[in-house]
Amino acid sequence: MLLQMNLCSSFSLKYHPLQQNGTVKTFQSPLTQIYGLANRRESNKYSVKGSTQSSFCLTNNKIGNNEDMMNRYHKPLKSTVPRALQDDSATKSQNENIVWTNFLDFLTKKLDAFYRLSRPYAWTSIIVGILSSSLLPIQSLADLTPTFLIEVLKPIVPTIMMNIFVVAINQLSDIAIDKVNKPNLPLVSGDISIGEAIAIAVISTLTSLAMGVMLRSPPLVIALILRCILGAAYSIDLPLLRWKASPLMAAVAIVIGNGINNVLPYFLHVQKYVLGRPVVFTKPLLFAVAFSAIFSIVLSFLKDIPDVEGDKKSGIRTLPVILGKERVLSMSTGILLMAYASAALAGVFSPILLCKLVTMIGHSVLGFILWSKAQTVDLSNAKSTYSFFIFIFQLYYTEFFLMHFVR
Template identity: 40%
Template structure:
């Protein structure tokens, strides 16, 4: 057996040692790389989970914030439309449109469509008129009605301008499409008087003058609504000869009294701002207490006249409804008037809205006249 010399073994051992060291280094590097990869993977997983968790939590909050913004915008628009006037328009036009109806056979699809055309056109014009008034009354409303959207800053002036122009265009477009002369007449008169009432240019801004301001409100609410929409339904929709009925004549005269009261009483809670900005309303001239008493006397006189009209009816059922209905409304008015506090602005505002409720109630009685 041959013995390998030591000199021969040293290079081989050295080579083996190098191989072992390189293998160990490779293994160590691989282990470190694997560790880094695991750490990066863990960090990536945590980051993904955090992002998903944040998105999951932020979505409901985002939707909630969006919902709140939409609700605030809708509420501002609701206030911008002056809802008590909207309700008055809906109830008034519906009541007057029923006056030409003689039987259930008149409730055809054509008649219903004609009524809806008139109602929607009138509502659009209503928004135009009240919106235009707010555009020109921003500074006054900051004193008198600070919660309105323009006065409070919820709506900008450009937004309000876009709204009033859009509703004006819609109203006139519906009127033209209907080809109804009475409806177009009502819309144009409302547009002209509503513009003259509010627009602040020479010869206009009629709300500065008590008589002209009252004329605008009385003519639209009492004359135009009763006569024009009655004519629209009777002549244009039902195709009957235009002949005023007892009900529409009564409604016109009675609503002249009511519109006059609304025109006078609406300025009682606004006396401070009107006085500061040179609006010569009847309240500024005569004082709140005297205008309040005048309004109550006008309404009580109108109710007394309505009771006499009901008592003269030959139909027992109509007589009972008209007389008892107006007695109830008159007694309610008298009772509320005794509790009226001229020094309490909230009480004044509530009483003004109560007058609008009496206005609504009257339209439920008019078809029985």
């Protein structure tokens, strides 16, 4: 045969016998020559190979390469669509993560601002005061039942909610003053807007009163209403109100609102409406009311020491503005030292040895610590003054423990 096919995709033909050994002729069709580079791929498909054996081969040595080219220029679409879907899904996931992160940052910032607005150190005094006052009517361990503990805990939440109203109203009324005295407060720094603070005050008040009514205890409802009225009268700048501008009225509001009102209503609630016993004003109760009132007066004096500059500019005549920081600090320390001395003296006449020792030693030690701490206060340093104010609160908490040993 003139044409012989083999497995390597080549064929051979008879060629001119004068063709030299090893020479290769490349065969190009006229059409390929005409189109030049456009058909160069076709020209590389075949080659003519001459030999002395009077044969030549036309090899198709690039079929495999052409198949690669076809695969390269005709890629299947199935790899493109899923990739686009994956990219779109990744973008959506990233956007969702960004939105969620921004929301968490916003929520964290608002919760921190609310925490600072509510003055958490006041929460502690409320919780400790309610628990301690509620334990005063206890006569034996048999009174400490699960029902008793639940009833003791119930008034804590509405009382804290009403206290949030009090501090929110106070800060809303003192924005101009706090810009000078306390620029880190959330209302001054802008972490909470005025509208948000008003909403917090209204919601806290309504929630507190609703929860108080649900407890069905007249002493607790009266205590919540009284706290609301005194808090508003102390802060709101209206005729016959704004009691903080008068040292006398400020002391009256704080003694009733934070002194007597922190002890007596909760004692009456437990004594009559939880234990079902007749109301009896015991010696520990009278001591607790008196000491709580004294601490409230001292705290009201010390609270105004860091605010002297702002109060002067706003025309608020607090006791530190009238008498000066040094005299108010000395007077507050002296009042507490006299209270501690009286408590230690009362312990001398206690018929129970343990109560005698705890009352005498405890109040003597606290009085000495108070005197030592007062010597280190730097009234020109706001941090030092505030630290002493918080220290008095800590003494207040300790007294709620010691009052149970006064017998």
